[in-house]
Amino acid sequence: MKILVAVKRAIDYNVKARPKSDGSGVELANVKMSMNPFDEIAVEEAIRIQEAGIAAEIVAVSVGPKQCQETLRTAMAMGADRGILVETDEEVQPLAVAKILKALVEKEAPGIILLGKQAIDDDSNQTGQMLAALLKWGQATFACGVEFAGEELKVNREVDGGTQSISVKLPAIITVDLRLNEPRYVKLPNIMKAKKKQLDIFSPAELEVDITPRLKLIKAEEPPVRVGGVTVADVDELVDKLRNEAKVI
Amino acid sequence: MPERESMDFDVVIVGGGPSGLATAIRLRQIAIDRDVELTVCVLEKGSEVGAHILSGAVVETRALDELLPNWEGLGAPLNTPVRKDRFVFLTERRAIPFITPPQMHNQGNYIVSLGNLCRWLCEQAEALGVEVYAGFAASEVLYDDMGAVRGVATGDMGRKKDGSKGPNFEFGMELHATQTVFAEGCRGSLTKQLFERYDLRSGVDPQVYGIGIKELWEVDPAKHHPGLVTHTVGWPMDLKTYGGSFQYHFDENLVSIGFVVGLDYSNPYLSPFEELQRFKTHPAIRDTFVGGTRISYGARAISAGGFQSIPKLTFPGGLIVGDAAGFLNVPKIKGTHTGMKSGITAAEAIFGVLQGEISNPVEANEYPERLKQSWVWEELYRERNIKPSFHWGLIPAMIYSGIDKILLRGKAPWTLHHRPDHLCVRPAANCKPIEYPKPDGLVTFDKLSSVFLSNTNHEEDQPCHLTLKDEALPVALNFKKYAGLEQQYCPAGVYEYVEAEGKMGLQINAQNCVHCKTCDIKDPSQNITWVTPEGSGGPNYPNM
Numbered sequence: 001m002k003i004l005v006a007v008k009r010a011i012d013y014n015v016k017a018r019p020k021s022d023g024s025g026v027e028l029a030n031v032k033m034s035m036n037p038f039d040e041i042a043v044e045e046a047i048r049i050q051e052a053g054i055a056a057e058i059v060a061v062s063v064g065p066k067q068c069q070e071t072l073r074t075a076m077a078m079g080a081d082r083g084i085l086v087e088t089d090e091e092v093q094p095l096a097v098a099k100i101l102k103a104l105v106e107k108e109a110p111g112i113i114l115l116g117k118q119a120i121d122d123d124s125n126q127t128g129q130m131l132a133a134l135l136k137w138g139q140a141t142f143a144c145g146v147e148f149a150g151e152e153l154k155v156n157r158e159v160d161g162g163t164q165s166i167s168v169k170l171p172a173i174i175t176v177d178l179r180l181n182e183p184r185y186v187k188l189p190n191i192m193k194a195k196k197k198q199l200d201i202f203s204p205a206e207l208e209v210d211i212t213p214r215l216k217l218i219k220a221e222e223p224p225v226r227v228g229g230v231t232v233a234d235v236d237e238l239v240d241k242l243r244n245e246a247k248v249i
Numbered sequence: 250m251p252e253r254e255s256m257d258f259d260v261v262i263v264g265g266g267p268s269g270l271a272t273a274i275r276l277r278q279i280a281i282d283r284d285v286e287l288t289v290c291v292l293e294k295g296s297e298v299g300a301h302i303l304s305g306a307v308v309e310t311r312a313l314d315e316l317l318p319n320w321e322g323l324g325a326p327l328n329t330p331v332r333k334d335r336f337v338f339l340t341e342r343r344a345i346p347f348i349t350p351p352q353m354h355n356q357g358n359y360i361v362s363l364g365n366l367c368r369w370l371c372e373q374a375e376a377l378g379v380e381v382y383a384g385f386a387a388s389e390v391l392y393d394d395m396g397a398v399r400g401v402a403t404g405d406m407g408r409k410k411d412g413s414k415g416p417n418f419e420f421g422m423e424l425h426a427t428q429t430v431f432a433e434g435c436r437g438s439l440t441k442q443l444f445e446r447y448d449l450r451s452g453v454d455p456q457v458y459g460i461g462i463k464e465l466w467e468v469d470p471a472k473h474h475p476g477l478v479t480h481t482v483g484w485p486m487d488l489k490t491y492g493g494s495f496q497y498h499f500d501e502n503l504v505s506i507g508f509v510v511g512l513d514y515s516n517p518y519l520s521p522f523e524e525l526q527r528f529k530t531h532p533a534i535r536d537t538f539v540g541g542t543r544i545s546y547g548a549r550a551i552s553a554g555g556f557q558s559i560p561k562l563t564f565p566g567g568l569i570v571g572d573a574a575g576f577l578n579v580p581k582i583k584g585t586h587t588g589m590k591s592g593i594t595a596a597e598a599i600f601g602v603l604q605g606e607i608s609n610p611v612e613a614n615e616y617p618e619r620l621k622q623s624w625v626w627e628e629l630y631r632e633r634n635i636k637p638s639f640h641w642g643l644i645p646a647m648i649y650s651g652i653d654k655i656l657l658r659g660k661a662p663w664t665l666h667h668r669p670d671h672l673c674v675r676p677a678a679n680c681k682p683i684e685y686p687k688p689d690g691l692v693t694f695d696k697l698s699s700v701f702l703s704n705t706n707h708e709e710d711q712p713c714h715l716t717l718k719d720e721a722l723p724v725a726l727n728f729k730k731y732a733g734l735e736q737q738y739c740p741a742g743v744y745e746y747v748e749a750e751g752k753m754g755l756q757i758n759a760q761n762c763v764h765c766k767t768c769d770i771k772d773p774s775q776n777i778t779w780v781t782p783e784g785s786g787g788p789n790y791p792n793m
Contacts, residue, residue, distance in 0.1 A: 012296070014706040014789050018544065021467060021502070030365050032297055032704070032789045185406040188382055188422045189254060 001111035001170075003046045003055045005080065006101060007039040007062050009071040010121040017121075019220040026121070026220055035071045038116025040078075041176045044183040045146060046114050047079035054148055057081050059108055063097050065089050069199060076194035077186045083199040088211060096204070096211035098130035103207040105135060110171065112153075117142050117175040128175035138168035142177045253402065255423035258288045258380075259603060261400055262430040263387040263439060265293030266302060267363065267585050268571025269432030270370040271316055271592030272599075277377035279600045287603070289379045290424060291371075292403065294386035294764075296785040298371040301764055303463055303547045303793045304363035304585065305495050305505060307331060307355055307478060311624070312589035317373060326365045329499035331355035332476030337533070339484040344533035351654060352580040352632065355478055360499035362792045363585060384785035390439050390446075391423060397611075398566030400425040401439065404781055409710050427611060428599050429567035432592065435552045436766040437573040438779055447564040454557040455669040456575055457636070459491070460767045462525045462548045462740050463507035464699075465792060468541035473502045480582075481534075482643060485527045490514050491639045492521075494528055495582070496537070503544075503792070504537060509582075511553065511639065512670040512771050516680040517734035521767075522548075523685035526693040530686060538692045546702040547790050548740035548765040553579050554667055556633035562617045570595045578628055580635040580650070587625045594619045631659030637667055674773050677732035696742045700761050704789035705741070707760045707782050714782035715743065715757050715768065722776045723755035731773060738767050763788045 011017055012032040020027045035043075046058045060075035062068040063086045072083035086100050105113065118125035132139035140146075144163060145156035157164045158177045204211045232238045242249045260276055262269045273289050280287035295301035308327070313320050320327070336349040371381055388404035400423060407418035431440045435458065444450050477498040486492040491511030498504050508525035529535060552558070552575030559576070562569050570591045577584030598616035620626060634653050639646040653661055688694045707714075717723065727733055728746055735744035741761040746753055764787045769779040 012704075012789060014296075014704045015791065016702060016704060018542075021542075029792070030299070030362070030368065031791045032300060034296070182417055184417050185419045186384075187419055188385060188403065189256060191382060192256075192380070 001055045002057045002059060002108060003049060003112045003114060004059050004061060004101070004105065004108060004110040005039070005042050005046045005075065005114040006097075006116075006127070007043065007060055007071050007075050008036040008116070008119045009033050009062060009064055009068045010036040010119050013037055013120055019222060023219045023221055025217060033067070035074050036116050036119040036121070038118060038120070038176060038178070040183040041178070041180050042114040042116050043075045043078050043080060044181045045174075045176055047184075048181065049112070049146075050079070055112070059084060059110070061086070061101065061104055063088070063092050063100050072199055073191070073194045074186065076197045076199075077191045078184060079190075082197055085199065085201045086204055086207065087201050088204050090211055091213050092211050093213050093215055094124045094126035095130055095214060096209065097127045098134055099209045100204060100207060100211070101127070101131050102134045103209055112171065113173045115173070115175045117177050128173050132173045135173070137171055137173055139173040139175070140166060140168050141175045143174050144177050144179045146174060146180070253420045253423050255425055258290045258424060258426045260287070260289045260428050260430060260599060261424045261426035262289065262291045262432055263401055264432035264434060264437070264571070264573070265291050265295070265298040265367065265371060265381060265383065266432060266434050266571060266588070267367060267370065268588035268592040269430065270298075270367060270374050271312065271589040272430050272432060272570055272596045273374045273379040274316060274370065274377060275593045275596030276600060277374070277379055279596065281377065285604070287600075290426075291374065291379060291381045292385050292387045292401070292424070293381065293383040294781055294784055295383060295787060296789055297368075297383045298381060299364035299368040300383070300789045301787055302364035302367050303461070303549045303790055305463070305497060305507060305582070306361050306363040306585065307358050307497060307583065308361050308363070308366065309358050309583055309586040312586045312593060316589060316593055323373065324369070326369055327359040327361055329360040329475050331358045331360060331478050333474075333478065335477070335479040337479060337481045339481050339531060339533070341484050342532060344481075344531070350580065350650070352578070353480060353582070360476065360478065360497045360505075364790050364793045385422075386781035386784045387439060388421065388781045390429075390442060391425070393566070396565065398429050398443075398564065400429055404784060406783055408712060408783075410712060412712050415710065427566075427603060428613065430595060430599070431567060431569045431573050432571045433573045435550045435572045435575070436769055436779075438769075438781055440569055440573040441769075443564060443567075443569070444560060447561070449560040449562075449564065453560055454554055454667045456552055456554045456558045457667045457670050458512040458550050458770050459509045459553045460512055460521050460548060460550050460738070460740070460765060461507050461509045462521055463505060463546070463793065464525070464543055465545040466504045466506060466538055466541045466543050467502050468504050468537055470502050472537050472541075473504070474498045475500075484531065485524055486510070486643075488643045490516075490519070491636075492524065494525075496534075504541075506538070509551070512550070512767065513640075513668065513673040515673050515675045516683065517674050517677050517731040518680060518683045518737060520683070520685065520737040522696055522699070522740045523683075526688060527685055529692050535692055543694070543702065545791055545793055546699040547763055547788055547793055548767070549763075550766045550770055551584070552577050553636055555579050555636055556629040557664055558667060559629070562620070563612050563614060565612050568595055568599075568613050568616055576625060576629065578632055580632045587628065590623060590625050591620060594623060594625075633659070634661055634663070634665045637665035640668075671771055671773050671775055674731060674734065674771070676730050682732075696740070700741045700763065703741070703763050704791070705761060705763055705787060706789070707762065707786035709760060711783050713757055713759045714780050715759050715762065716778045716780055718776050718778065722774055724753050726774055727772070728753060728755070735768055735772065735777075738771050740765060740767070744768070
């Protein structure tokens with residue numbers, strides 16, 4: 001069986017994101033970028049499935065600019081066997097990514113597709129679900145435990161207030177949550193080896209996918225600054241302030 | 250250690266700053282030119298090249314012109330030529346324009362982000378076949394049986410706080426090389442060990458340092474003057490303390506503002522961080538930043554000893570380049586050009602050595618000889634008496650500097666000497682506590698919200714990388730005699746004296762550390778040793 005794992009190049013989790021001064025988006029110039037942490041968990045899970053002897057090959061896929069090659073090299077240094085970049089400098093929204101992945105699924109015929117539950121930049125949490133709908137495959141989202149039982153997958157899902165256990169038939173889509181595993185450190189010799197692994201590059205047009213954005217970003221801005229608290233003398237003053245200053249009652 | 254894997258290279262370079270990358274680029278250029286196989290590896294402890302780089306920076310392109318003459322065509326991020334130099338003496342209320350000292354004329358220089366310049370140099374190096382590994386800290390020097398350096402080892406990953414192996418533990422790697430180049434920057438943790446082991450500092454002055462605190466601002470376009478360079482001396486420093494500020498307007502509405510304090514300061518209550526905050530409240534300074542946004546913050550120590558503090562540069566199996574050796578031209582407040590030139594020179598010497606008969610241990614003696622013939626030596630020799638004259642205080646030093654520079658042209662028949670910084674601090678009982686103004690949240694800020702903007706992170710569960718030789722000394726000596734000075738000088742709030750159950754103790758918040766190395770330098774009893782944390786830990790500076 002083959003596993004397809006999708007990895008996104010996103011702003012690094014240590015970086016404080018800042019809107020551009022004209023509000024047209026988030027400032028990314030010379031900002032540290034790295035693999036979306038949820039996708040790292042997806043890659044790790046794929047490697048563990050392979051190490052358990054269940055999968056034969058892991059193909060990492062990324063969609064975006066040329067620099068996404070670095071993200072794919074990281075996935076390959078962790079243990080993915082090869083990489084595919086669908087290269088575009090245009091904005092790609094979740095639906096477009098799902099369509100691109102669908103086109104690649106038709107080429108590669110994987111048994112499992114692993115994705116992060118969401119990317120930490122736009123927090124959309126849509127690609128896996130949209131892909132499942134497009135492919136008409138079963139999906140197990142927010143996975144915190146994955147087990148194989150014959151032709152079925154038993155997946156524990158993080159839900160409000162606890163864990164839900166479901167089983168899905170293969171082929172299936174799994175989107176992974178934070179507690180599924182702890183990704184391994186990338187070893188230096190593996191980075192060297194990853195440089196020699198196969199990396200194919202396609203354009204969205206070659207895959208015959210229309211990536212035209214359906215959503216328009218109107219404005220990106222900082223949340224309002226929290227103002228300092230004040231001590232009030234009594235209940236009357238509190239009520240007065242809530243009513244006349246904060247205007248919440 | 251059999252558990253560790255190893256890899257072999259011709260040259261391993263520790264540190265992906267301007268001098269290390271210049272060494273790497275020059276080595277591969279010569280190898281390609283002569284059609285010789287030569288493997289070069291650069292190790293960088295930051296999460297990426299540029300992540301730990303912090304500088305003003307006004308860059309003189311002399312070394313870059315020699316290394317990559319076509320830098321403009323290759324898209325080097327040098328976008329803002331200096332248009333105007335201003336040198337100002339501040340009193341508490343007034344700003345008195347001075348004649349700009351001749352060393353500080355910046356015609357032909359560029360205002361840059363040194364971090365971005367390094368990111369670009371890294372691309373050039375990789376295009377030439379250099380292997381750059383970021384996120385790996387060289388944590389140990391490896392020696393062969395004959396006592397020569399034979400490479401470095403990267404730190405283990407995944408060790409827990411108590412030193413035991415965590416679930417994802419991986420041993421570090423040994424990188425073996427015929428020549429190992431130490432380009433760690435100011436107060437490099439491995440370079441410090443080499444100084445001792447090979448006695449490289451005997452017969453030279455102690456190295457002395459400064460700490461630079463920098464903020465990057467996006468300002469109101471109406472207040473932005475691209476190419477404007479302003480340096481100040483005077484307030485808020487007293488006339489006895491060495492320090493001054495820089496403000497550089499560059500790119501699109503960006504202003505770098507920073508304050509440098511000589512680490513030979515004597516009052517333990519002094520806080521370089523607070524001095525920068527206070528400096529910004531000056532009526533001649535504040536207005537530029539009103540209505541602007543602070544984008545980034547960070548700090549780094551710099552070597553300020555100059556000519557008389559340059560150590561022996563080579564030892565069997567390797568050599569030192571850049572600010573790890575200390576090539577900063579202090580009066581010019583620039584070291585990128587000299588650091589890069591030292592790298593270029595080292596590369597040429599290393600190539601000669603590697604092509605010759607290799608009889609172990611190899612020492613690239615040609616490197617210091619060539620450097621002495623180069624403009625670096627001449628430039629640093631000329632300026633050697635300026636910084637030490639500041640021991641006499643600002644006014645006498647400025648008068649002396651004028652005489653030394655203009656009348657004697659740097660050819661004075663004497664050389665002034667340095668005293669180690671950690672011996673300069675006086676007991677708190679003999680000093681006046683300093684009252685710093687409270688942050689206003691608009692132009693001035695507190696330490697923690699500042700460190701937040703350096704994007705600093707370290708894996709929490711790892712051994713503390715700020716090690717104490719004697720655990721009892723901080724309270725017994727620093728707290729009691731020096732008013733807990735590490736709380737003041739640390740720009741990242743790493744050191745905190747906390748009372749618990751009636752007992753005072755030093756709490757080390759190593760996760761906040763921005764790798765400036767000030768504690769390793771200034772601790773009065775040299776009790777703190779900075780060692781490398783797990784690779785990729787530390788700041789993630791954008792555009793610094």
